[in-house]
Amino acid sequence: MPIGRTHAVSLLGLRGAIVEIEADISANLPSFVLIGLPDAALGEAKDRVRAAATNSGCALSHHKITVNLSPAALPKHGSGFDLGIALAILAADGAIDAASIDRVVHLGELGLDGRLRPINGVLPAVVAARAAGFGTVMVPTGNAQEAGLVPGIRVVAAASLLDAVIWHGGEFDAVPVEPILRAVPDAPADDDTDLADVIGNEDSIAALLVAAAGGHHVFMLGPPGAGKTMLAARLPGLLPDLDAAAALEVSSLRSLCGLPVGSALARRPPLESPHHTATSAALIGGGSGMIRPGAAARASHGVLFLDEAPEFPSSVLDALRQPLESGVISIHRANAVAHFPGSFQLVMAANPCACGQYGARDSECTCTPMSRRRYLGRISGPLLDRIDIQLRVQRITSAHVRLADQTPRLSTADARARVLEARAVAGARLASTPWSLNSQVPGTWLRSARMRLGPTTTASIDRALERGGITMRGYDRVLRLGWTLADLDGSSVPGADHIGRALYLRKAMSS
Structure with a gap:
């Protein structure tokens, strides 16, 4: 008998590899052998496929069936290979057109009744199929809308194994079945948070604007009730909409995590705010079988907010150093x-001590100097050194409240417009480079002969570096902040004032 051959996709992280599924039927005692490094869930496909085929009216051969998943050295996970395995076996048995299934990538899990169940990760899998040169992909009906978000590839929706068999030329009578659908995600609620809601804290609002314009990381230190969480929640609203590539990446991560994708790609930057009891696997990603993304990956092209940062285990926080x-x-x-x-943009917030009152004008701290140092020492120096903006946030007073209605405040819409203008200036300057944001530019490039600032401009950070006030990494990050401040002010080159303000944003927490 001929060998049936089709294709599926194995995901490793967000990248997909094409897997060739080969099926052979030999005249030996009945058995079903699945080879090619399948995991436990994939190894159980033998029973799912046989029962689904029998209950669909297209039973598998009673001879020995050997299915090979190639490349054999690539570990394969999950139940998304079921459809491809069933069709390869039926093609080897001559029940369907072998040439037809060889041109299509098949994704889907089979139920025992033969219906196709939606699977996670369809969006990145379809992207991988398109990148490999395939023009058609067959998916469960419940994944069809999601798969259709990838342009340039034909998506065939199948409600059951029998539908797939008939589509590939199998001569069977069609039997209508009710497809298994995924829950329709609720329409995203309108973001009713506005930067104008923030009363007082003008320095913090200005720092937030700089962070959004340049993509800089932020650390806020202040007593409870100072507005740290309120400020962090408004940062995503200042960021521009995602471009097509970023939107596809963000939606692919949601698909891989089993989160609803909807009928359109995500266009707004995500916000992830894990609890301080999160483990390294929850924050960064991991898993003993299939490796899943954590909150930091889901926050890509958006904001990762760590409230009560010293309460996170130090090992969890330090796991962010390499991604930053x-x-x-x-x-x-x-x-x-x-x-x-x-x-992602990292935003961390912390109280100044365990009781939270150190430095507050209206309360008295009960912590000893040693306990205060120990509390903030849970955030390592190397991690803090990677945070561009470090500032103190103070509680507002009754005077701020009285002046709230008399003083014009910056709204989210106006702030986003300023951010867009600043990013357009930076984008034009970096057009011939691999970077698009000031926070991405390496210090070697900023200190090169082409971009180097004059000694009078950098005098403040030169002195800080000589005295040990900042590290070389901190020096470069102040330069990045200086360029962002210049972009916001409409200046072609940072001046001494911009560098001085950048150094203040870098060192405000320790002042």
Whole structure:
């Protein structure tokens, strides 16, 4: 008998690899052998496929069936190979057109009644199929809308194995079945948070504007009730809409996590705010079987907010150090390395001490100096050194409240317009480089002969570097902040004032 051959996709991180599914039927005692490094869920496909085929009226051969998943050295996870395995076996048995299934990528889990169940990760899998040169992909009806978000590839929706068999030329009578659909996601609620809601804290609002314009990380230190969480929640609203590539990446991460994608790609930057009891796997990603993305990956192209940062385990916080530098989250396992995007903006908030009252004008701190140092020492120096903006946030007073209606305040819409203008200026300057934001530019480029600022402009940070007030990494980050401040002010080159303000934003927490 001929060998039936079709294709599926194996996901490792956000990247998909094409897997060739080969089926052979030999005249031996009845058995079903599945080879090619399947995991436990995939190994159980033998029973699912046989029962689904029998209950669909297209029973499998009673001879020995051997199914090979190639490349054999690539670990394969999950139940999304069921449809491809069933069709390859039926093609080897001559029940359907072998040439037809060889041109199509098949994704889907089979129920025992033969219906196709939706699976997670369809969006990145379809992207991988398109990148590999395939023009058609068959998915469960419940995943059809999601798969259709990928342009340039034909999506065939199948409600059951029998529908797929008939589509590939199988001569069976069609039997209508009710497809298994995913719950329709609720329409996203309108974001009713506005920057104009923030009373007082003008320095913090200005710092937030700089962070949004340049993509800089922020650390806010202040007593409870100072407005740290309120400020962080408004940062995503200042960011521009996602471009097509970023929107597809964000939606693919949601698909991989089993979150609803909807009928359109996500266009607004995400906000992730994990609880301080989160583990490294929850924050960064991991898993003993299939490697899943964590909150940091889901926040890519958006904001990762860590409230009560000192309450996170130090090992969890330090796991962010590598993604903050590279913009990529790499998770290593014995047999594979998974990569996820990690280009998020980190916003951390912390109380100044365990009781939270140190430095507050209206309260008295009961903590000893040693306990205060120990509390903030839970956030390591190398991690803080990677945070561009470090500022103190104070509680507002009754005077701020009285002046609230008399003083014009910056709205989210106006702030976003300023951010767009500043990013357009930076984008034009960086058009011939691989970077698009000031926070991405390496210090070596900023200190090169082409971009180097004059000694009178950098005098403040030169002195700070000589005295040990900042590290070389901190020096470069102040330069980035200076360029962002210049972009917001409409200046072509940062001046001494911009660099001085940038140094203040960098050192305001310790002042």
